Amino acid sequence: MSADSELLLEVEHLTVDFPTDDGVVHATRDISYTLSRGDVLGVVGESGSGKSVSSLAVMGLLPPTARVSGSAKFCGQELLGSHGAVKSLRGNKLAMIFQDPMTALNPVYTVGVQLREALRVHNREMPKREMTERSIDALELVGIPNPKDGLDSFPHEFSGGMRQRAMIAMAMINDPDILIADEPTTALDVTVQAQILETLERVQARTGAAIILITHDLGVIAGMAQRVLVMYGGAVVESGSVDDIFYRTSMPYTAGLLGSMPGIHAHGSRLRPIPGSPPSLIRMPPGCSFGPRCPMVTDACRLDAPGKFSLVGTQTHASACIRRDEVLAMDDARTMFAATHDTEVVRD
Numbered sequence: 516m517s518a519d520s521e522l523l524l525e526v527e528h529l530t531v532d533f534p535t536d537d538g539v540v541h542a543t544r545d546i547s548y549t550l551s552r553g554d555v556l557g558v559v560g561e562s563g564s565g566k567s568v569s570s571l572a573v574m575g576l577l578p579p580t581a582r583v584s585g586s587a588k589f590c591g592q593e594l595l596g597s598h599g600a601v602k603s604l605r606g607n608k609l610a611m612i613f614q615d616p617m618t619a620l621n622p623v624y625t626v627g628v629q630l631r632e633a634l635r636v637h638n639r640e641m642p643k644r645e646m647t648e649r650s651i652d653a654l655e656l657v658g659i660p661n662p663k664d665g666l667d668s669f670p671h672e673f674s675g676g677m678r679q680r681a682m683i684a685m686a687m688i689n690d691p692d693i694l695i696a697d698e699p700t701t702a703l704d705v706t707v708q709a710q711i712l713e714t715l716e717r718v719q720a721r722t723g724a725a726i727i728l729i730t731h732d733l734g735v736i737a738g739m740a741q742r743v744l745v746m747y748g749g750a751v752v753e754s755g756s757v758d759d760i761f762y763r764t765s766m767p768y769t770a771g772l773l774g775s776m777p778g779i780h781a782h783g784s785r786l787r788p789i790p791g792s793p794p795s796l797i798r799m800p801p802g803c804s805f806g807p808r809c810p811m812v813t814d815a816c817r818l819d820a821p822g823k824f825s826l827v828g829t830q831t832h833a834s835a836c837i838r839r840d841e842v843l844a845m846d847d848a849r850t851m852f853a854a855t856h857d858t859e860v861v862r863d
């Protein structure tokens with residue numbers, strides 16, 4: 516974030532509960548972050564940690580059963596609640612892309628028709644010729660070859676990667692200030708993943724949009740984001756720059772994620788998934804929610820007290836661990852998991 520950067524999004528104490536027959540699912544708890552123009556914010560965590568729910572809340576796309584509290588302001592305007600400004604901003608100033616392009620692309624219309632419709636919703640007076648020009652520009656921006664012909668294609672005529680590009684084009688067509696990309700590459704093979712990330716980078720550089728990049732993959736985060744939110748059990752458990760997260764880890768869960776990341780180990784090394792499974796979001800364990808899986812857990816970690824497991828640290832690097840100073844002092848925090856493994860998963 517540069518000093519003159521414009522604050523676009525300010526999320527404070529965002530909390531989402533889903534009442535269900537089994538009890539209340541506490542999907543996200545007390546999430547706060549800011550996003551400025553040009554930022555790429557990575558959001559990482561295991562499945563079910565609340566990454567999608569926290570973004571869908573900001574976009575006003577949660578089902579009506581969701582109970583949402585806290586605040587999310589876009590350029591000072593409140594997005595949450597029935598009076599929130601989100602409806603008029605969605606698809607215009609705020610755009611989102613998903614893992615599966617077919618959720619956003621309609622199979623029965625050409626890509627051109629869908630791009631025009633996305634434009635028309637927010638620009639009712641725009642002449643057709645200008646719409647066509649803007650659509651071609653959007654396809655060009657995302658690297659679709661022969662963008663003019665692309666307009667006449669149906670989504671099924673595109674490969675998975677091209678469909679994902681078309682979806683990014685659709686999200687970008689109204690020149691949004693914020694693009695939320697929810698696992699945009701998970702369904703694609705590795706080569707295509709890299710191309711889609713390059714596309715996102717190009718889109719970001721050309722338009723200056725801020726991006727929230729949601730992913731399981733810390734490798735993706737390292738390549739693109741400047742700042743990272745690490746989520747566990749619905750809460751942010753560490754936030755910092757990419758370097759803070761990778762080299763000044765201050766939370767055992769983050770260390771576990773780093774240790775389970777392919778590709779950053781020494782030659783011949785092993786991939787170590789974090790033992791155990793994520794907490795129930797209906798009945799959270801007392802104390803630190805990562806405690807039951809943490810190699811550094813102590814009795815103090817199992818006892819709750821108000822604010823004890825909230826984020827502590829500096830404005831730019833904080834974590835929700837009462838032993839954060841010890842974790843920070845480690846040469847390689849990933850090694851704390853080594854002793855807890857009887858069996859190791861060898862990656863080919």
Ligand SMILES: Nc1ncnc2c1ncn2[C@@H]1O[C@H](COP(=O)(O)OP(=O)(O)OP(=O)(O)O)[C@@H](O)[C@H]1O
Binds near residue numbers: 796
């Ligand atoms: N409509 C809903 N009703 C009840 N619970 C829900 C609903 N939507 C999401 N949840 C729960 O909220 C929690 C957080 O879900 P979320 O989709 O945000 O996880 P995630 O981090 O995006 O996971 P993934 O990596 O698998 O996409 C999960 O336990 C999920 O089951």
Ligand SMILES: [Mg+2]
Binds near residue numbers: 567
């Ligand atoms: Mg998700």
